[in-house]
Amino acid sequence: MKRIITILVALSAVLSMNAQGRHEIEVLMGGPVSGIFFNEGSSYAKYDYYYSSGNTLKDLYEDVKYRDSFIGMGLVYSYEVKSWLKLGIDATASIEEVTIRKGLAYKEDANNLYSQGVSHFTVMPMARIRYKDGYKAEAYGRIAAGMEFITNWGDEEQKQFAWEVVPFGLCFGKKDLHFIFEMGLGTAYMARFGISYEF
């Protein structure tokens, strides 16, 4: 319910503006590159643990999480406020597969790894800025900030601040239908691609 209210508030804020621009819907796929912004180990480190005698007590006794896979779907609505500026809302839903290496305080054997599914839902008010509009192509950037709702399957939902900066995105196509590719930094994704429709 909170999620719906958040979306509605953000949407109404965008639509209440007086500008006479066009609406745009984007459908995107993507996710973050494993572990870079989450201080998690690499998949190699997960297995090094068993063959190294250089482990510290922290290595031995604390749980460590490793991200194995992450795939997300994004739905972005925006409204053209100025020829160079679009405001809107970016909603991303994603599923993450995480391997957790349990510390020895719980179990001491070579099989103390288990996998867990984690779902993420991110809602962020967003601004998209056009850098250059060329023949059939547009270069743009994007900034967004909002909330991320995280659910470990079977556990209680957690919330955290979410942010995203896209320094470079490319949009190309004919008339109202475009293909999109963008590279970003933040909590939701690092690379996304998809299609957009303007009306």
Place this chain on the structure above:
Amino acid sequence: MKRIIILIAAVAAMVSCDKFEDTFGPSTYESSTPLELYMLSIADDGVSVVLSELETALQTDPDGVIGKYFYTNNGLPLTADDAVWTVNREGSLLGTTIKKVTGKNAWKINYNGDFSVEGASFPTAFEITATLADSEIGSHMNWSVEFRGTRKEEDGYTCSFSNAEVPVDYKIIENTKSWGAYGYLLMTVFKDSKQIDRVLMELRGLRSSASITHIK
């Protein structure tokens, strides 16, 4: 009919033998867990490094070049009662003191510094009393060792370790020039001063044959 009964009996005997081997026979492959490797780095590597230093010092003339520049000593050979030597050489054992135990063929060694084992280096302090089991001094002799120490690591983790009240024997492994440790190592692990684990390791010579038990 007889043949069938004999055949069945033979198969049953073979199966039961295999079962017996699986249950009670020696395991063909033994691997060390990360915690075993960690404890072995104390019992095997840490103590044996100190024993090697002791053996070197025992064979060193206090007035010779090595005795003067690698050690600070009170002029007495380490075999003499009241001898006190301090390692003066750059390295992991810098500052380690060795004292002869009066009237015994034993030495007390105190170490306090950043002991580095397998790439990890953290403040470690330990006291070792090493009693020589051999009559002549040389390299890689047989020792009976009592030790206790502490190690402070990152994020509030510390551990204390000792020989669990039974001296650990360091003996040369047959046909090699390295020691095998025989006895027990008791390690208690703390996180932010709260005990989180207590582990007893049985040392049976070869590194791969050590085993651990968690004690609640």
